[in-house]
Amino acid sequence: MFLSNLLEPVKAAALEAGTELWQLYQSGNFEQQQKADQSPVTTADLAANAIIIDRLSTLTPEIPIISEESRLASLAERHQWSRYWLIDPMDGTQEFVARSGDFAVSIALVEDGWPALGVIYWPKHQVFYYATRGNGAFKQDSQQIQRINVNHFNVGECLKIAVSRRQPLEPIINLLQVEQNVEYIALGSCSLKSCLIAEGKADCYMRIGPTGEWDTGAVQVIVEEAGGQILDSEFLPLSYNQRDTLANPNFMVLGQASVSWQQLIKAKATLRDLTL
Numbered sequence: 001m002f003l004s005n006l007l008e009p010v011k012a013a014a015l016e017a018g019t020e021l022w023q024l025y026q027s028g029n030f031e032q033q034q035k036a037d038q039s040p041v042t043t044a045d046l047a048a049n050a051i052i053i054d055r056l057s058t059l060t061p062e063i064p065i066i067s068e069e070s071r072l073a074s075l076a077e078r079h080q081w082s083r084y085w086l087i088d089p090m091d092g093t094q095e096f097v098a099r100s101g102d103f104a105v106s107i108a109l110v111e112d113g114w115p116a117l118g119v120i121y122w123p124k125h126q127v128f129y130y131a132t133r134g135n136g137a138f139k140q141d142s143q144q145i146q147r148i149n150v151n152h153f154n155v156g157e158c159l160k161i162a163v164s165r166r167q168p169l170e171p172i173i174n175l176l177q178v179e180q181n182v183e184y185i186a187l188g189s190c191s192l193k194s195c196l197i198a199e200g201k202a203d204c205y206m207r208i209g210p211t212g213e214w215d216t217g218a219v220q221v222i223v224e225e226a227g228g229q230i231l232d233s234e235f236l237p238l239s240y241n242q243r244d245t246l247a248n249p250n251f252m253v254l255g256q257a258s259v260s261w262q263q264l265i266k267a268k269a270t271l272r273d274l275t276l
Contacts, residue, residue: 003117003132006059006109011128013055014105014121017048021090021103022123032097037210040093045069048089048105056085056107063109066246068214075244083111084241088214091120092189100165102188108217110240118218120191129195129222137198137225150227150255151200155264158183162193162205162253172206175266194219194253198226205253206265213238213246219253228255235262 024030024044031043049069056065065085066072078084085107090096092103101124109117111133120129129148131137139148153159158181163172165186176182185202187193190211196202198219216238220230232238232249254261 003109004135006117007119007130007132009055009059010107010109010117010119011121011130013052013059014107014119014128016055017051017089018105018121018123020044020051021048021096021105025096025099025101025103025123039210040097041069042090042093042096044096045090045093049087052087052089052105052107056087060085066214066241068212072246075241078241081241083109086110086115086214086217086240088191088212088218091191091215094166095188098166098188100188102165102192104189104191106191106214106218108214108221110217113240113242115217115220115240118221120195120218120222122192129198129219131222131225133221133225135225137222139195139199148199148226150197150223151203153203153256153259155259157181159204159264160185160202162187162196162202164188164193167209171208175206177262177264177266180264190215191219194223194230197228197253197255198223200226200255203255204261204265206250207248207252208250211248211251213240213248216248216251223253227257228253229257230254 021044033041035041049067063083064081067087088106090103091106095102105121107119108115116133118131128140137148139146160183163184163186165188193205230253232251
């Protein structure tokens with residue numbers, strides 16, 4: 001009941017932040033800066049961040065918040081938290097700047113070290129993806145709410161791989177174990193590509209390069225509730241709130257759990273050591 005009661009207010013916060021992002025995107029009234037790690041941040045990221053933090057702080061003042069765009073508490077302090085919000089006010093800042101429209105708001109609630117609630121909002125299409133642990137995954141647009149599930153892929157069929165609009169395909173091609181009929185589906189935003197797997201429009205997504213836990217928190221529960229999984233380069237589960245920086249390893253978003261993905265994808269050191 002706790003998670004169910006939070007879901008609609010969290011969706012409302014994501015919608016409000018996403019509406020602000022879309023207005024700034026359309027007007028072009030934003031400024032771009034570089035963060036210390038050389039990744040881009042805009043005044044739109046910060047505006048969305050302020051909205052979400054204000055709404056969540058009002059909704060659950062007792063639950064701490066981790067955001068990509070806010071100061072990170074120390075690991076010692078965070079280890080005292082049994083529950084916390086994990087947010088990325090705009091996943092896909094590069095797509096925002098490049099004018100593709102492939103950016104999203106991402107909000108997760110982590111309980112006892114694992115995401116339990118996830119909401120993704122895509123302003124361009126006014127679409128929600130969301131899930132709470134044990135209750136299935138859903139997609140909502142202006143017309144309907146539908147339960148989503150990963151694609152029933154069988155080895156030997158065409159493998160649909162979600163890929164970035166802005167990174168070369170060769171490293172991904174080199175990760176395939178065997179000669180395989182493949183279709184590449186290009187989309188921006190880490191979370192939106194993961195949602196493609198959750199709704200069955202793609203079968204896997206291999207993320208090579210820097211990400212943070214806020215990039216996977218919300219989609220972790222959405223993908224799992226849709227029947228998929230997110231694993232690191234050793235085919236092991238990700239972890240949350242166990243590192244100083246909250247940096248993720250390279251990871252894979254995989255569809256149907258019954259597929260022997262290790263027969264299809266070269267992982268371990270091959271995936272771990274690649275950078276784009």
